[in-house]
Amino acid sequence: MTVPKTDQPAVHLTAPLLQQVSPPSAQPGAIVGLATPASTSKLAAIARGEKVETITHAAVSRETPVLEVLRFNLWYGAKQALHEISLPLPEGKVTALIGPSGCGKSTLLRSVNRMNDLIDTVRIQGDMKLHGDSIYHPAVDVIELRKRMGMVFQKPNPFPMSIYENVVYPLRVDGERDRRLLDETAERCLRGAALWDEVKDRLHESALALSGGQQQRVCIARAIAGDPEVLLLDEPCSALDPIATNKIEELIQELKGAYTILIVTHNMQQAARTSDYTAFMYMGYVIEYGPTADLFVNPHVKETQDYITGRFG
Amino acid sequence: MVALVMIVGLLGLIFYQGGATFWPGPLVEITTHDGRTFLGEVTRSEDYRLDADTLNKLPPAIAANARALLAAHEGQMRRRLLRTGNFDLTGSEYQWVSDYEVVRETEPLWAVTVERTDWGNCYGVVQGFLVTNELRVKDPARAEVETNDPGTAWNRFQQVHEGVRDKLANEHYFVRLQTRGGSKGDKVYDLPVEEVVLAYPANQLSFGGRFKVYLTRWVEFLTDKPRMANTEGGVLPAIWGTVAMTLLLSLLVVPFGVLAALYLREYARPGPIVSAVRIAINNLAGVPSIVFGVFGLGFFCYLLGGSVDQVFFRDRLPSPTFGTGGLLWASMTLALLTLPVVIVSTEEALAAVPSSMREGSYACGASKWQTIWRIVLPRALPGIMTGMILAMARGAGEVAPLMLVGVLKHAPELPIDGVFPFVHLQRSFMHLGFHIFDVGFQSRNSEAARPMVYTTTFLLIVIIALLNLMAVWLRSRLRRRFQVSHF
Ligand SMILES: Nc1ncnc2c1ncn2[C@@H]1O[C@H](COP(=O)(O)OP(=O)(O)OP(=O)(O)O)[C@@H](O)[C@H]1O
Ligand SMILES: [Mg+2]
Numbered sequence: 001m002t003v004p005k006t007d008q009p010a011v012h013l014t015a016p017l018l019q020q021v022s023p024p025s026a027q028p029g030a031i032v033g034l035a036t037p038a039s040t041s042k043l044a045a046i047a048r049g050e051k052v053e054t055i056t057h058a059a060v061s062r063e064t065p066v067l068e069v070l071r072f073n074l075w076y077g078a079k080q081a082l083h084e085i086s087l088p089l090p091e092g093k094v095t096a097l098i099g100p101s102g103c104g105k106s107t108l109l110r111s112v113n114r115m116n117d118l119i120d121t122v123r124i125q126g127d128m129k130l131h132g133d134s135i136y137h138p139a140v141d142v143i144e145l146r147k148r149m150g151m152v153f154q155k156p157n158p159f160p161m162s163i164y165e166n167v168v169y170p171l172r173v174d175g176e177r178d179r180r181l182l183d184e185t186a187e188r189c190l191r192g193a194a195l196w197d198e199v200k201d202r203l204h205e206s207a208l209a210l211s212g213g214q215q216q217r218v219c220i221a222r223a224i225a226g227d228p229e230v231l232l233l234d235e236p237c238s239a240l241d242p243i244a245t246n247k248i249e250e251l252i253q254e255l256k257g258a259y260t261i262l263i264v265t266h267n268m269q270q271a272a273r274t275s276d277y278t279a280f281m282y283m284g285y286v287i288e289y290g291p292t293a294d295l296f297v298n299p300h301v302k303e304t305q306d307y308i309t310g311r312f313g
Numbered sequence: 314m315v316a317l318v319m320i321v322g323l324l325g326l327i328f329y330q331g332g333a334t335f336w337p338g339p340l341v342e343i344t345t346h347d348g349r350t351f352l353g354e355v356t357r358s359e360d361y362r363l364d365a366d367t368l369n370k371l372p373p374a375i376a377a378n379a380r381a382l383l384a385a386h387e388g389q390m391r392r393r394l395l396r397t398g399n400f401d402l403t404g405s406e407y408q409w410v411s412d413y414e415v416v417r418e419t420e421p422l423w424a425v426t427v428e429r430t431d432w433g434n435c436y437g438v439v440q441g442f443l444v445t446n447e448l449r450v451k452d453p454a455r456a457e458v459e460t461n462d463p464g465t466a467w468n469r470f471q472q473v474h475e476g477v478r479d480k481l482a483n484e485h486y487f488v489r490l491q492t493r494g495g496s497k498g499d500k501v502y503d504l505p506v507e508e509v510v511l512a513y514p515a516n517q518l519s520f521g522g523r524f525k526v527y528l529t530r531w532v533e534f535l536t537d538k539p540r541m542a543n544t545e546g547g548v549l550p551a552i553w554g555t556v557a558m559t560l561l562l563s564l565l566v567v568p569f570g571v572l573a574a575l576y577l578r579e580y581a582r583p584g585p586i587v588s589a590v591r592i593a594i595n596n597l598a599g600v601p602s603i604v605f606g607v608f609g610l611g612f613f614c615y616l617l618g619g620s621v622d623q624v625f626f627r628d629r630l631p632s633p634t635f636g637t638g639g640l641l642w643a644s645m646t647l648a649l650l651t652l653p654v655v656i657v658s659t660e661e662a663l664a665a666v667p668s669s670m671r672e673g674s675y676a677c678g679a680s681k682w683q684t685i686w687r688i689v690l691p692r693a694l695p696g697i698m699t700g701m702i703l704a705m706a707r708g709a710g711e712v713a714p715l716m717l718v719g720v721l722k723h724a725p726e727l728p729i730d731g732v733f734p735f736v737h738l739q740r741s742f743m744h745l746g747f748h749i750f751d752v753g754f755q756s757r758n759s760e761a762a763r764p765m766v767y768t769t770t771f772l773l774i775v776i777i778a779l780l781n782l783m784a785v786w787l788r789s790r791l792r793r794r795f796q797v798s799h800f
Binding site for chain 1: 667669670671672673674675676677678679680683687688691692
């Protein structure tokens, strides 16, 4: 199921990779008044357009990274959305991305499985590595790459087909026809997504008839059906009630270990409860990255503390 | 609001007139003051202003009667249109009779309405029943008159009518009718039973009997070939032509339209060329349909069809001949005509597929084509079907281009029959829309054709509605199917 690269919108790679180039224009000037001057030397520096280094805790480097983001920059047209992002994501752990709205969390997540290729105006610089394989190298087969990751979107987006077909969709696009294997996968993933008991009698009914929380769990089941190496979750609970949120958080706990998970969330408690590592992003920069416990209890950067305690944003 | 009233009014008129055409009315025999006698079915009546000149020239007694009628009717005179039939005997089919002219009016018990294979309707009063060994009664005196009693004669007629139409017998039967010719004089006419399609004693029918006649006439209309320059008989070939052409047209237009829309929306890079193509498509929708007809004739019939003839059927001409108008070329022309509708609605349907669904599919590792085939198209299918329905509705009602590319006034051969290869797409065909035009405006007697115009219009509307309903049903079925499972 490989498709010629011409099928995908071109990604403009600036050679050589990893070379630092100053962006054409990245002057996000409107945010200056956001915080008080005294406490925001770093934020003010960003607002002035200066580069800010990521503070990475030492504990991170002791883990084996499965996915490495290497000095990654991304532009939407002339507007730079990601600045020099460098993140090693530890294997089998949950990493949370937090930060105010519009800071580029979704953009970063979508960069990991190259969903941003679908947007014509996007231009990138830098690279990411999945198990040591480059993600953005021109010779990479995007479709094969995406099969190594699962993604769950902010809004549940089940396909207009049955629950069963939704879940086995990644296998279907691989051309899998073995009925037994499909059935097994459907059951395993639906159990994995804590949905099996609710839908086992109506597997062949439309997935659109499910509730929002059930739909989101169908999407999670779908995301793990392809047996991905990395699971990307973009605010998976933002459309859900507390009970469904609970279920999904429990699910994340169960899935971790087997999968490396990168989750975007606006909910600090959720980040604290579910994740092992947390990265705090602001205006396209990762400000601080470290073990969740450390980051929440004694952050090295004052801005992180301000954000976590709700003093800005 | 106005539109609604207009639609309801139009449909009401067509349904009323079309529905009433086959209802058998009573037969009246009217004698006028100048001694003429007419026998016929009242088709309609209207009021008119009687001018003083005519009034003054009338004999005094009649004039007095006329004045009294005028006074009682607010200065208006009523007149009725009698369908007197018997065109072969009198040279006319209809007669206006004003009320003041009438001196005697009866409904004869044994007056019969006869639909004949030739010459249209015949009206007369049954007088007797004859048997001869010749095809025509040359000498009424020599013919063997079986009976002179109308009741017995009618019974005999009914006995022999069933079997006589198809077989050639030595004996020929006739019903002796007293006909009324107005100024042409009354005649005794011996009606050959072979020529009778349907006959009934109009004044003796109960309501049930009338209803039976009504249904019989509808069945005949729907299942027979046309007679009498299309003014009589049925429209089966036209129904066939309309339905076959519409189905073929949708089979042709949908794949092309969908492919074009897919390319424009999913593959082509937005830019001046794509915009130009879009503008061209929209303009195509505004081109007068006759222009498509000319194009179809020139391109499909002559160029394409001519080449087909040259290449494949050189030795076998003229059967089949592709180089003239025919069902296939007509469908292709109309497919071209309705292409913009399908493209535009498909594009809209594609655009309405949420991008989150496409992203979800891409994130699962699907290729672009897989995403389109498995997610986008099923999701857009109802919209595509809507386009098809619109195209069908437009195509089925189009007449002008068809006149150039294959519709004939009279083409009783159906496009499908038992002769290899069973489906003859190169054949000319009949079409209800053209039939309406032909019957209504090209026929010998527009008065006789009038009911046929209404009935055919009625039928055309019903058929288009049925085709659309079928497509709507298919759409809802597909919609359900694609919601539940996938291929
Ligand atoms: N398709 C796009 N085209 C242009 N700019 C975009 C596009 N998508 C996002 N952006 C911009 O990139 C920046 C980062 O957006 P992103 O969606 O990554 O934010 P986010 O952190 O996910 O916010 P939220 O928490 O509200 O989801 C924003 O300023 C946004 O306006
Ligand atoms: Mg987001």
